[in-house]
Amino acid sequence: MKKSLFILAVASLLSGFISCSDKQGIPNQDKPALIPAPQEITLKNDFFSLTRRAAITLDSSNPELLKIAHYLNSKTAPATGFEIPVEKHGNIKFELADDTTLGAEGYHLLVKHGDILITAHQPAGIFYGVQTLLQMLPPQIKSDRKQEDFDWTIPCADITDKPQFAWRGLMLDVSRHWFTKEEVKKYIDQLAEYKMNVFHWHLTDDQGWRLEIKSLPRLTEVGAWRAPRVGQWWQREKQLPGEEATYGGFYTQDDVKEVLAYAAERYVRVIPEIDVPGHSLAALVAYPELACMKAPETVGVGNKFYGEDENTLCVGKETTFEFMDKVLTEVAALFPDEYVHIGGDECFKGFWHKCPRCQARMKAENLKDENELQSYFIHRMESLLKEKGKKLIGWDEIIEGGLAPDATVMSWRGMEGGIKSAKAGHHVIMTPAEHCYIDLWQGEPSVEPDTYSMCRLKDSYSFNPVPDGVPAEMILGGQGNLWAESVPTFHHAEYMTWPRGWALAEVLWTGPEKANWDLFWPRVEQHFLRADEAQIKYARSMYNAIVTPRYTEDGSLEIALDSEPGNLDIYYTFDNTDPDNFTPKYEAPLRVPKNATWLRVVTYRDNRPIGKVITLTIKELEKRAEDTRRVIGNL
Template identity: 75%
Template sequence: MKNTLLALSMAVALTGLFTQCQSSGNNQQAEQTALIPIPQTVTYAETVFKISQGTTIGLESSSAELLSIADYFNHKVNPALGYSLEVKEQGDIQFSLINNPDLGNEGYHLKVEKRQITIEANQPAGIFYGVQTLLQMLPKEIRSQQVQHDVEWAIAGADITDKPQFPWRGLMLDVSRHWFTKEEVMRFIDELAEYKMNVFHWHLTDDQGWRIEIKSLPNLTAKGAWRAKRVGQWWQREPQQPDEEATYGGYYTQEDIKDVLAYAKQRYVRVIPEIDVPGHSLATLVAYPELACMKAPKYVNVGNKFYGEDENTLCAGKEETFEFLDKVFTEVAALFPDEYIHVGGDECFKGFWHKCPRCQARMKAENLKDENELQSYVIHRLESILKAKGKKLIGWDEILEGGLAPDATVMSWRGMEGGIKAAKANHHVIMTPTQHCYLDLWQGEPSVEPDTYSMCRLSDSYRFNPVPDSVPTEMVLGGQGNLWSESVPTFRHAEYMTWPRGWALAEVLWSGPAKTDWDEFWPRVEKHFERADVAGINYARSMYNAIITPYKENNECLIKLDCELKDSDIYYTFDNTDPDSFSPKYFEPLRIPKNATWLRVVTYRNGKPSGKVITLRIDELLKRIEG
């Protein structure tokens, strides 16, 4: 009996030890892979697949799309591996098209075993997204552009079934306020595709530059694409002077655009062009002054104040305006294959319309009661122009004002209200509210961030839910992040503003809000910082910085300190010295000592500095309380 009990107890102990090791191994594998976006279901196994020079890719050779994906995979791994994988009918990494209704058009099933990797999907897009997951499962050194000789290219054993929650998963890049080259645009597309985003919204025209070649209207790029060179704070710049040359800017030829479209197509990214009208058209009026209501400006805006002073709105009373728009959209529609064209429609200043006799005559002839209805008239006519070319219209939520065009899709940026109203009226909606999706905003404490005007932290982007209560889910296509470039002068800074908030939006839109878990997300972000370092991609580390919130309580000024990462320790000083882990540690709201001039704050994690040292004058903090 004793021997039996001893045997049983040993068996139980060994079983427990085996279970513990298996669980530990699985957790270790999960930590190593750190996938973004998180898959719908994933199970890790105690095995690895190792890529070597003899590893092959298998696929149906008759499928041009699968061959293209294999080329893409080799393009991604070749620099670090030092070799490409041979493509055969049957390979060690097998791409297979199947028929599984549960996966939809973009879902995939990825299985990693010791001697075989299979990626199955209904459509090539699903295979492509499975490849993105597979690339993230390789060691971070795979992102290097130089051969890595001492790395074991091991991929954790796993069984993953995955598909997106939303069909529209996008990022917008404004190339008007600051100019980005064709190669930089391609890099932006490549980076968003790596996180399973599938829409690139290209903001091609605005007051500060027209960026697309329209062959029938050559002045748009000859004059509208160039402005005087300026640096300094946006809206505080000196206007272009009569003796200055317009040397800053550029535009994409139609051949450039075809190159970008081909590049995006290989990455299963839709490209949505935006021609922003009838407002945001100052550069247009410089090129074609006859389209103004009163007097067109002479120079493309350099980032100086002009709103309400210089015209930037196309005259809605002139028929020539609609002839011009038809020419523009004829060429745009012929270039871009997507069903949608974005027409802007936002922030249209109507003061000159109010003064313009032609616009007032148009309103009288069309029985329009105000200038809002005149804008709606313009949007309705634009929808007709696009329909004739086989395209659908998207506009910012201002197109709701004065009455929505019958088949328009609304992109809601001023909060969710416009999208809610449009969805309830049976219009498709793309949600992109400022507080979650504007990537040109501060990511943390403004005093240690590049200059801009409002706040959208990483955790704000991660809390984004594109489908508000009471809105039909099927009317919300998805969402996107928007990078306006007034304060983004270089592509390196564009990356800094996009990542990691773009990763947060990618997870929300692919995995769905129900799968989000902040405490589980940010450790994965840290792993992707390491991968970005290897790839030479810039990103913001603002999530490590302290959050400093002054407030009043019982007429006393107090200071609350916090951090997005709750396991951070926060240290501070009021004595003009730099804080470290030997300084006072924050536990409760701070009272400002008498005659204190400066507050300095720093965050630590695991005993080491993590965030920047933040230095703020006390009088500046008090101004924040006053608003």
């Protein structure tokens, strides 16, 4: 009962925080809608005006606080047209205090009519207080052009806030498609604005090796380039003999240092991933001697190869471990974080089974099967990393054959691998595909760019990283993963990340026990406005109708229609015309009229279309209903 009352109180408070036009003295344009929602907040009936007379006061001997002041100016000066100087007696104060209850990242933000105070135990907390402050400014603050004659007002509020989870991340795959150094920095900047603190950099895979390793120059001279292709992934024609490899790129170690410095100023950890022993086709093309039998001749372009062409390092050759020692030595020296991710996922073991060297290794080490051979490889990777002062993270496949003693597991195939690892005393980062794979469809597939499965905004928002019965202290947190097979441009990477990244940010900062969908999605709409001002691409897929066909007990096809926001009207037609608010309105599950060919659906709000028109053939609906019946029958 107490929990229910607490949720109602928070709901009432946040609802008022979003719609504060009834608060006297607060201009209508200043409606703050914070993502992630703070732990505690009280909104006051007044506002602070940010003007040219503003100044920042801080301990000028602390370089981190000075950098945060510079960061704040970088975010406000383009739109306001003025910078906020650091002075001895300013009305915006950054203050470090001995309040250990705020932890390393918590903060207290007090906005009054005449001044603003951000207090934290560590500089990271000041940084996150600044993020909240920026979100309390009108959306126009995100513009890169000066807004003439604009009143920059911030609602007065008292906020105490800190994160629920220490690991709040996003992963970007730069192998399947290449993203420039500047695009990577932009991605880091965007995730930091939502108090996410881990950037997982997937640097190597079958379709490209993206990190300069000075002792192994062919990794980037050869492995970073492939023939240009468009079209559906896995359906592409492989690189032809004599065809020039012109698509790709790589990051020099100086590039990486620049990205790391940029991330550090935003309190973002950068976790490099070198994906081995599988997903290594690009490395085998560069160094064919690492293959069991015959290395491929060209880097993958998105063509089918799994089980046909080798993409797995030979574990039977000691040269493989010499190669990995060189790679990890340079990675460990370059990246300051305590963790290095070594992948370990989707390792095809068929060539190991045929390889006499791998079989000899299994016999010499008394390994009963190829799963234990992979475990042997992972154990040796952990030993190499320990020698270099690093800890190992791997995808949950590293459990198979026996988990390395101190490995941290990133669980993507559901929660099961994470649960098993946590109960065995291993730290876990939860990233189950059904909640955290942001490369998947986020709405009706027929009106979305091509991919292969579904993860709606509501799915991401319902993520709870700590399953029942698991020691909470073993779960470091979670992250979203953007695999890039179907993400050819940075603009599309933004589309796939936001708003699902906002949902994950709130779950991981505010905590799943405080999640409230009905309060979250209206705030998402406010952040659409902010993204528009910043020219950041995002998906409006939550507005599209959800079409769910099923067969009833009498064998009839029945179609349910729904939407993620709860206040949309849904209109439909079966007569081949476009639906609008003059066609039938959905009220109850539909039966298909005789001889109908198509169903067309659209969503409206306030008598205006808000979602895309969805057109589905009756044959497609029948197929989906049959697929659903088959899945249910197999459960």
